[in-house]
Amino acid sequence: MSSPPELGMQFSDLRQQKDAYRLGAWVFVASEIMLFAGIFLVYLIGRMTHPEAFTEGSHELNQFLGAVNTAILLTSSFSVAVAVSKAEDKKYRTASWLLLLTAVMGICFLGIKAYEWYEEYERARVPGLNFTYEGEHLPGLLLFFWFYFTSTALHAIHVTIGVLVNLWFAWVCRYRAHWVPDPSPVVLSGIYWHLVDLVWIFLFPFLYLVGGAS
Amino acid sequence: MKTHLLVWLSLMLLLGLTVVAWQYHLGFLMALAIAVTKAALVIAFFMHLRKESPLTKFVAGAVLFWLLILFGFTLADYFSRLGF
Numbered sequence: 122m123s124s125p126p127e128l129g130m131q132f133s134d135l136r137q138q139k140d141a142y143r144l145g146a147w148v149f150v151a152s153e154i155m156l157f158a159g160i161f162l163v164y165l166i167g168r169m170t171h172p173e174a175f176t177e178g179s180h181e182l183n184q185f186l187g188a189v190n191t192a193i194l195l196t197s198s199f200s201v202a203v204a205v206s207k208a209e210d211k212k213y214r215t216a217s218w219l220l221l222l223t224a225v226m227g228i229c230f231l232g233i234k235a236y237e238w239y240e241e242y243e244r245a246r247v248p249g250l251n252f253t254y255e256g257e258h259l260p261g262l263l264l265f266f267w268f269y270f271t272s273t274a275l276h277a278i279h280v281t282i283g284v285l286v287n288l289w290f291a292w293v294c295r296y297r298a299h300w301v302p303d304p305s306p307v308v309l310s311g312i313y314w315h316l317v318d319l320v321w322i323f324l325f326p327f328l329y330l331v332g333g334a335s
Numbered sequence: 336m337k338t339h340l341l342v343w344l345s346l347m348l349l350l351g352l353t354v355v356a357w358q359y360h361l362g363f364l365m366a367l368a369i370a371v372t373k374a375a376l377v378i379a380f381f382m383h384l385r386k387e388s389p390l391t392k393f394v395a396g397a398v399l400f401w402l403l404i405l406f407g408f409t410l411a412d413y414f415s416r417l418g419f
Contacts, residue, residue: 155401195350199342325370
């Protein structure tokens with residue numbers, strides 16, 4: 122019995138190979154979700170104990186740029202989803218362009234985020250660096266900005282890795298398509314990018330939309 | 336492609352909705368409900384969890400279970416001891 126060239130020798134058939142790839146990816150996604158869930162739990166307790174401070178901190182953020190960044194990330198998730206389905210149809214050229222587009226959107230996200238961090242630095246809101254505040258919500262506001270910088274920085278690291286992975290597979294799909302006769306690696310990098318989007322879906326309202334518009 | 340486009344449109348709509356909800360002071364639970372809906376759309380349609388093997392779905396379900404333990408037990412403690 123001859124096996125297809127894209128079948129790894131450790132698998133008995135393509136179906137098993139496909140399921141094993143995706144199961145591994147989801148175990149990783151699960152561990153990432155638990156990592157961010159711990160941070161979200163800390164946020165929830167902080168917000169319950171310091172409601173006014175968290176509202177004040179949230180109002181200091183740039184809601185417009187936060188919403189724009191959410192739209193960018195949701196759109197990049199759409200483009201990577203289409204890229205994955207193109208790769209599964211062996212249309213590697215189209216997939217390559219879409220992966221490149223996704224990476225560009227990721228870079229735009231990071232640029233806007235960096236500008237926001239600069240804004241907060243200018244207003245002396247970076248804990249451990251230049252945090253100064255004379256108002257009445259001191260412990261809570263400091264906590265809010267610790268959470269803001271920890272969560273957005275951890276998320277930005279994930280975005281950076283995702284951008285690099287997308288660029289890598291854009292190159293592979295364009296010039297080395299024979300490396301991925303089974304498109305599963307592209308599918309898995311897509312799952313990772315969706316995870317990055319998933320985290321931001323929660324971070325956006327948690328950070329920017331606390332306590333209603335002022 | 337068509338499904339993906341529809342999901343993307345719904346996600347953008349929900350993003351608009353969450354901002355409007357914030358402007359009308361609809362509160363944390365509303366924002367959370369919208370975020371959960373968006374996450375469910377991404378997981379089901381973009382990450383294709385619907386089409387995965389039962390074992391993969393089980394792993395995803397296990398996350399939900401662990402989240403319940405993490406949030407449920409911690410919040411039960413805070414609500415009962417500190418009277419939130």
